[in-house]
Amino acid sequence: MRPFRRGLLATGAVVVLALTACSGGGREETDPDTTTGGGNAPGSSGYTIAFVTHETPGDTFWDKVRAGAEQAAKDEGVTLKYSNDPDAGKQAGLIQSAVDAKVDGIATTLVTPDALTGAVKSATAAGIPVVGLNAGIDQYQKVGALMYFGSDESLAGTSLGKRIAGEGAKHPLCVIHQTGSVALEARCAGVRSAVPGTENLQVNGADDSAVTTTLQAKLAQDKSIDYVVTLGAPIALDAINAKQQASSSAKLVTFDLNQEIAKRIKDGQVEFAIDQQPYVQGYLAVTSLYLYLKNGNDIGGGKAVLTGPSFVDKTNIDKILPFTEKNTR
Structure with a gap:
């Protein structure tokens, strides 16, 4: 799709199924960027933290992650260096560059853990603490990360699957928009565990028009598809267009939330979204490193800290x- 426009609260193993209270523009594969302005002065704590993600340019989901990280950096007086690349090898290179720059801590997504293991272990060998966020919940300890902040994607997928199964789903189409993502594959596997008739469809998530065209063709060809399950908010927007073009009556549900999807939930075009709270992921990743460096604190006590899943629907x-x-949010 064109640069993604992409955009759950639980702690420990608790799933929040209803809230009472896991994308505008992304950034090209960036050179590290230092936050400035507001809050405490950058660097006043004496710590520099590298924040490395697999963000695809234009994905609004990462705007929320980065906003949380930047707010935490301001609150704690941390100098934050943000960089991103959706290519696993290049993301590993960004982590290694942070190691070479002798930063005090590294927060990174682990969507392709096998490709990042060498770089993460290089950091830990250099005495630089690493925390994982957003993806890699089952692998973060194996690669050497101390803590993890994100959703349990298998649990999230199963929760979604059980809900639509209760609504009569027989043949959902689960749309995977990034090849090789352990998080996305876990979501679809979770859906299938609750609805055995679930079918996966691979699309090129970096090209909106290609996503719409592929989805439209599939929905036009197979009218038995009764639910479309998208794994990111911008893909859900593409699915709305694809459904209209294919004259499909399939219901649409999605993982992740942004302002546009929130509006589509309110007007009924999207049944519900599962939110993993990306802002919280970014905030906690930076704060946890600050507290570890300052006090030796270990948030989560050796277990992943869950930020989801939670359902967002017409009730909330x-x-x-x-x-x-x-x-x-």
Whole structure:
């Protein structure tokens, strides 16, 4: 799709299925960027933290992750160096560059853990603490990360699958928009565990028009598809267009949330979204490193800290919508 426009709260093993209260523009494969302004002065704590993600340019999901990380950096007086690349080898290179720069800590996504293991182990060998976020919940300890902040994607997929199974789903189409992502594959596997008739469809998530065309052709060819399950908010927007073009009556549900999807939930075009709270992932990743460096604190006590899954639907959308407008949900 064109640069992604992409955008769950639980702690420990608790799943929040209803809230009472896991994409505008992304960034090209960036050189490290230092946060400035607001809050404490950057670097006043004496710590520099590298924040490395697999963000695809234009994905609004990462705007939320980065916003959380930057707010934490301001709150703690940390100098934050953000960089990203969706290519696993290049992401590993960014981690290694942070190691070579002798940063104090590294927060990184682990969507392709096998490709990143060498770089992460290089960091730990150099005495640089690493925390994982967003992807790699089952692998973060194996690669050497101390803590993890994100959703349990298998649990999230199963939760979604059970909900649509209860609504009568027989043949959902689970749309995978990034090849090799352990998180996305876990989501679809979770859906299939609850609805055995689930079918996966691989699309090129970096090209909106290609996603729409591929989905439209599939929905036009197979009218037995009763649910479309997308794994990112921008893909859900593509699915709305594809459904219209294919005259499909399939219901649409999605993982992840942004302002546009929140509006589509309110107007009924999307049944519900599963939110993993990316802002919280970014905030906790930076804060945890600051506390580890300053006090030796270990958040989670050796277990992943879950930020989801939670359902966002018509019962709670009015409360959540304003926060999507602020880029914090």
